[in-house]
Amino acid sequence: MLGVLELLLSHSLVSASVASSLTQGPANPAASAEKEEAKRARDAFDGKRYPEAAARYEDLWASSREARYLFNAAMARELAGHEAHAYFHLQRYLARPTMMAAEQEKGLGRLNDLKQRTVPLRVRSTPGAELTLTLELKPSGAPTDVGRVPVKAEPEISKSVALSDEPGVYVIYVEPGTWTVSAAAPGYPPESGEVLVRSHEKPSLDLFLKAEAPAPMPVTVTFSPPAAVAGGIIVTTEGPGEPAQYTVPPSGELTIPLPAGTRLLRAGAPGFESRTLSVSTTGGSQALTMELTPRGVSGARDSRQQFSHGLKIGGGTVLTLGLGLIIIGGAGFQPSYASFDEPCETEGAFCYKPGAHRALRNALWLYDTGAILAGAGAAALAYGVVSGRKPAGKQWKTQLGVGVGLVSLGLVAAIASHAADDGLEDVIYRPTPGLKHGALGGLITANVLGFALIGSGAALIVLSPVEHKLFGKKKNARVHARISPTLSLTGAGLNMRVGF
Numbered sequence: 025m026l027g028v029l030e031l032l033l034s035h036s037l038v039s040a041s042v043a044s045s046l047t048q049g050p051a052n053p054a055a056s057a058e059k060e061e062a063k064r065a066r067d068a069f070d071g072k073r074y075p076e077a078a079a080r081y082e083d084l085w086a087s088s089r090e091a092r093y094l095f096n097a098a099m100a101r102e103l104a105g106h107e108a109h110a111y112f113h114l115q116r117y118l119a120r121p122t123m124m125a126a127e128q129e130k131g132l133g134r135l136n137d138l139k140q141r142t143v144p145l146r147v148r149s150t151p152g153a154e155l156t157l158t159l160e161l162k163p164s165g166a167p168t169d170v171g172r173v174p175v176k177a178e179p180e181i182s183k184s185v186a187l188s189d190e191p192g193v194y195v196i197y198v199e200p201g202t203w204t205v206s207a208a209a210p211g212y213p214p215e216s217g218e219v220l221v222r223s224h225e226k227p228s229l230d231l232f233l234k235a236e237a238p239a240p241m242p243v244t245v246t247f248s249p250p251a252a253v254a255g256g257i258i259v260t261t262e263g264p265g266e267p268a269q270y271t272v273p274p275s276g277e278l279t280i281p282l283p284a285g286t287r288l289l290r291a292g293a294p295g296f297e298s299r300t301l302s303v304s305t306t307g308g309s310q311a312l313t314m315e316l317t318p319r320g321v322s323g324a325r326d327s328r329q330q331f332s333h334g335l336k337i338g339g340g341t342v343l344t345l346g347l348g349l350i351i352i353g354g355a356g357f358q359p360s361y362a363s364f365d366e367p368c369e370t371e372g373a374f375c376y377k378p379g380a381h382r383a384l385r386n387a388l389w390l391y392d393t394g395a396i397l398a399g400a401g402a403a404a405l406a407y408g409v410v411s412g413r414k415p416a417g418k419q420w421k422t423q424l425g426v427g428v429g430l431v432s433l434g435l436v437a438a439i440a441s442h443a444a445d446d447g448l449e450d451v452i453y454r455p456t457p458g459l460k461h462g463a464l465g466g467l468i469t470a471n472v473l474g475f476a477l478i479g480s481g482a483a484l485i486v487l488s489p490v491e492h493k494l495f496g497k498k499k500n501a502r503v504h505a506r507i508s509p510t511l512s513l514t515g516a517g518l519n520m521r522v523g524f
Contacts, residue, residue, distance in 0.1 A: 081100055157196070159175040
């Protein structure tokens, strides 16, 4: 049977070679070299050195892409006992876009004969597109091992052996033995498996490719404050896969290679609250910042900082406005000295003409208004500085009490400076020849200080319950305060009642 097969294949080989020689054009160096190589291949075939003939015809096919060499290589492989190799050569031969009917009939005949003497191996693999299959037979010591090389089917050939009604299934006709089959596709690491092929069986092999993981992307995170970095910040990555831990170096910058996707970075340091940061690595390398918060600061820290920052700005503005009014009052008070008569009976006393009290009254009005604003602004500014570092907490009642006390002292000072004998009421509305310069300065100082205390105390009375209402634990706290001043020409008093 094998002798008849060799005779038939040899006759086909000769016919193909002769037909080719009749169509060759004028001789040239490349054509001469090809003709010499074709002669060596034919000589090897005629000498039954089929592995050598197959290798020569395969080289001729690779360099010239002439179909006759591919067909001859298939016949040489088949006679060498390399049926799987011959099977793929015939599949490639029949897959040509242009082919005469006689060539197709001859190729199909050889393919069908080959299928009768081999075993169909089913290979299931995904993905199906652009799949490259490689088959290698384990040596068994048989004569057919001579010249055997791995069989490689590129994507265009693997498609020709795929089943149209079963996506991802490939049927390859091979000779019996132990085969190692590998599957590879762009973007997928290759997968391989081993299968034992016996005659009159239908073996199968599954090779499912998994997508290749993209390269990790570097993410650089800069940590603060320096105290947390010095204490040692530990960063843990959380997400798909195993978590990983990193220690932030003294520079405060840490570069972490993260796989594609979304990960959580959890950072913590002794004495600081832990913090998480969501990082998406779909857009390449990134540079981020992370600031840790000292432990013990409530969650309302950011809002309180905004609150305290606003108090600093507003308090500074009000303080500046109040000081400006005091300066304007002082400037307005100076011209009133021209209204005093000179000399007085008492040296250093004030003797002034009628109408001079108007200038004094306007100056004192500016003094008092400016003092209230300056006091309130100074209290708000100081409160903002303290509140940004330490929350009110349970101290708000104490702060409220201090505010009430300051208002009380301010009212006493203001009332005393106005209502006392030879006070500002007397200075403004009637001649006071016995009043000296020092006494007038003391009255004005006491008056301004009193109104400044009223402004600062009023600011504390307002701010302490407001901060407690916004950031304290007791959201429904209420404050009731009743202040009843008592005024007379000879003295002043203040009745106070505060309820919580």
